[in-house]
Each structure stands twice: as C-alpha cells, then as structure tokens.
Amino acid sequence: MNLSYTFNEPSRLTLALTHPSAALEPGVVEHNQRLEFLGDAVVQLVVTQWLYEMRPGWKEGDLTRARQRLVNARTLARFADVWGLGEALRVGKGERTAGAPLTVNVRADAFEAVMGAVYLDGGLAAAHAVLVPLLEPVLEAIATLGDPRSALLEWCQAGKHPTPAYVVLGSEGPAHALVFSVTVEVAGQVYGPATGRSKRDAMAEAARVALAGLGLPVAGALE
Structure with a gap:
C-alpha cells in the first residue's frame, strides 16, 4: 500500500480493508461498511473545505460541480488504485475474478472506509493531509471539463x-x-x-x- 499515514491503532486499517463479502468467511466478524459511512462524510467535508479555500473566486455552482466530479465512484476508485487498496482489500472468494480488478464501486467504498479509519485515528487534519495530495493533480482538469x-x-x-x-x-x-x-x-x-x-x-x-x-x-x- 502507498498510504502516507501510520496508524496509531493498526486494527482500524485492518477493519477498513475488510469488505462485507469477507465477513462470510470463517473467523471474520466485522467489515468496513460503518467506516465507509463515516468516510463518505469525511471525504465530502475535506473536499468541500479544500475547494472553498483553493478557489475563492468560484461561485457556489462551480464549487458544487467540481465537488461532484471529485467525489464520485470513478474518481474515488482511481484514488484507491493510487494507494493500492484493491490488492490490499480482503474480500470473499466470489468477489475477485482472476486477472480482473475489483469493481469501481468496491474500490471506491474501500477508499471511503480507509478515509473513515484515518479520521478516527488521526482526526480531520490527518484526513486532510492524505486526501489533498490526490486532489491537487486533478483540480485544473476538473475546472475545464464540460458537462x-x-x-x-x-x-x-x-x-x-x-x-x-x-x-x-x-x-x-x-x-x-x-x-x-x-x-x-x-x-x-x-x-x-x-x-x-x-x-x-x-x-x-x-x-x-x-x-x-x-x-x-x-x-x-x-x-
């Protein structure tokens, strides 16, 4: 994994990397859906604050459209790939197809779960520190995208x-x-x-x- 954060409680990362399908396997009792729920809100907040600060001249509609482009399954799945979450994610036997990556939604959900874990472990500052470097390379591209x-x-x-x-x-x-x-x-x-x-x-x-x-x-x- 390429996540630039060291957990104070590594068990949080382990939970974040446990897909619900893995809970069907022997010995697994918890999965990452609750962390995904939390991480969704954390990502929304970090992206919203960052756009607000980085683009003071943008109107509300511009900020909203940019956030929609940043906080969607395809973009979050791409961020998950940067961190190598697909390879690290623990899933049930039927979730992986030989030679094929996990689906976009599974990877996006894993990214949100890890963001939730980072927030619980290190607070909003830690969540901001790991997410913003992923946002910066795509901001200019998003600013010029058509609808x-x-x-x-x-x-x-x-x-x-x-x-x-x-x-x-x-x-x-x-x-x-x-x-x-x-x-x-x-x-x-x-x-x-x-x-x-x-x-x-x-x-x-x-x-x-x-x-x-x-x-x-x-x-x-x-x-």
Missing part, C-alpha cells in the same frame, strides 16, 4: 434530434450508499445502463456513454 449532459443536448439540438430521454432503472445497495442505474435514448438509440451514486451522477455517466457511442468527445472524463 456531458449539456454536450449531449447540444448535439441533439444541432442535429434536430429529440431531447435525450433518461430513464432511471432503479437503485441497489445500502441506504447510505445507493447506486443508481440509468439509460439514455438519443436519436432512437438507447445507451447504457450507466451507474452513479446519485441520479445526477448516473445520468451524467449515461451521457458520457452516449457521447462515446456517437464518436463525440466525452465531456467530463477525467482520464
């Missing part, structure tokens, strides 16, 4: 196609970490389903899928 839903709508209007039609297929997961599934119909073609931690995020992801399918620049991509 994929707006880009898709503009394409439809330019080609005199009907407005994109988004359909929320449903949601799954615990109440504090719901994952929504959405499709979008564009020019008679249905794209998706795409997922996100809110309906807004799922719709944006569906718009990205549609843009890619249409051979258009994928607005909002962080790669």
